[in-house]
Amino acid sequence: MAILKAEAIVLKTYDFRETSLIAHLFTREYGRLDGILKGIRSDSRKFASNLEPFSLNDIIFYQARNSGLHLISQCDLKDDFSVIRNNLKSIAHASYIMDLIGRLMQPDDKNIDGYELTLSALKQMSSGYDAQKVLYIFLIKFLKSIGFRPRLDGCIACDRDISAAAFFNVRRGGLVCARCGAGDSYSTDVLGGTIASILHIEEGNWEDALRLGLSAKVRDELKNILHNFMEFHLQLRPKSGELLEVLQ
Numbered sequence: 001m002a003i004l005k006a007e008a009i010v011l012k013t014y015d016f017r018e019t020s021l022i023a024h025l026f027t028r029e030y031g032r033l034d035g036i037l038k039g040i041r042s043d044s045r046k047f048a049s050n051l052e053p054f055s056l057n058d059i060i061f062y063q064a065r066n067s068g069l070h071l072i073s074q075c076d077l078k079d080d081f082s083v084i085r086n087n088l089k090s091i092a093h094a095s096y097i098m099d100l101i102g103r104l105m106q107p108d109d110k111n112i113d114g115y116e117l118t119l120s121a122l123k124q125m126s127s128g129y130d131a132q133k134v135l136y137i138f139l140i141k142f143l144k145s146i147g148f149r150p151r152l153d154g155c156i157a158c159d160r161d162i163s164a165a166a167f168f169n170v171r172r173g174g175l176v177c178a179r180c181g182a183g184d185s186y187s188t189d190v191l192g193g194t195i196a197s198i199l200h201i202e203e204g205n206w207e208d209a210l211r212l213g214l215s216a217k218v219r220d221e222l223k224n225i226l227h228n229f230m231e232f233h234l235q236l237r238p239k240s241g242e243l244l245e246v247l248q
């Protein structure tokens with residue numbers, strides 16, 4: 001068995017038998033990875049980290065050939081993002097991201113862009129930026145990085161340029177003009193400011209995106225577009241999304 005090192009974000013953990021823990025991780029080097037920590041619950045000093053959800057750790061593990069469950073022999077905490085843990089709203093938003101990564105990323109499928117985006121989102125939340133804004137920026141950039149960006153540069157049905165009034169059509173996965181959008185139950189009104197915000201966030205870096213002012217109406221539209229788009233095209237409705245709705 002090869003012994004490997006990785007930097008890992010903890011997506012989720014659960015108890016296994018009397019003394020062990022199974023951890024779902026997202027690693028920089030190997031993508032999503034599942035591991036078992038034997039004896040962690042019977043001897044709290046055996047490992048240097050408790051692998052709390054959304055903490056950042058360095059791990060050493062024995063690569064499993066067949067089972068897909070790697071044996072983690074060491075883990076060292078690099079950052080527990082304690083600022084996120086002090087606030088229920090940021091816990092809910094960070095949990096939403098962990099849930100999403102767990103569902104979308106396939107085991108042992110390396111994705112450095114996705115990893116960097118996830119780590120950036122945790123760092124920005126931990127620096128005190130508005131967790132909701134960080135989540136929207138993460139989702140817009142992440143959907144683009146996995147090739148699931150909505151089409152926003154013209155009417156998806158007739159190709160006409162879109163100037164003012166437009167609709168977002170979740171079934172078609174992009175904007176439709178007033179003529180094509182009328183009467184389609186999958187179309188909802190969308191502000192020019194919402195479209196401009198998505199394009200700005202897709203193109204710019206995190207600093208530019210975080211400086212962007214988002215009105216309550218734009219936030220509301222972003223939330224609906226992103227949630228509906230992910231649900232329709234990726235069959236995703238993360239469980240923690242329900243908690244998110246409550247907190248907004």
Ligand SMILES: [Zn+2]
Nearest residue numbers: 155158177180
């Ligand atoms: Zn059209």
